[in-house]
Amino acid sequence: MNLIFFIKSATVDLENYTIKDIPGSSGRLDVISRCILAAILSNNNFEKKIEIWVFLDNYGTYTFNPESLDYANFPKNELMLTDYFVNFLQKLNSKEELNQNPLNSIKISKLSIIEAIKKYQQRNYCIVVLKEDGKDFFKLRNIIQEKDNVIFVIGSQEGKFINSKELQALNLPNLSIGTQSYLASSVIRLIKLHLKPL
């Protein structure tokens, strides 16, 4: 199964970014970094067949696919990944400086999250929205495990997009992994755990 996580943030803003206070100075880019690490890192290696797309309202769309990333150089903690991602976003126009950045092989997409969802709907991907008040994920887990390609749409720290009319208009199944509200990065780890082939 190919597993893709989609996460969108409307709050990331690097105008006053400082590594000394990432949550407070980046519009919660730390949440996104934790989700990237949760999605693509496995024990001492990258995950196979798992990628994450990050949709930043203020900076565009970036895809982290281990097939185009170098594990040895990849920043494996939240602080380093965030700092390199900020450097990448701020140096996009300077090829030279980007060459020094271990994230220089992440892919840039022109698609918005809605356009990306519609694109993969046309390709018959199984697309699921993860929401605390959704239907029971565990009742559908076996069906999902049979699918070749699955996309999970997850909200960031604020639930605006996940509860938005534009997403609801796509009539995607909403699934819940329990009544507790988990951090987005924890949800990613739990989904990976529960979809791991038995």
Ligand SMILES: C[S@@+](CC[C@H](N)C(=O)[O-])C[C@H]1O[C@@H](n2cnc3c(N)ncnc32)[C@H](O)[C@@H]1O
């Ligand atoms: C920190 S939560 C967002 C909490 C936010 N205050 C809200 O009201 O949506 C981040 C995202 O993780 C996912 N999530 C959290 N707990 C979940 C659960 N029990 N089942 C399914 N998805 C969950 C949802 O996509 C949520 O938008």
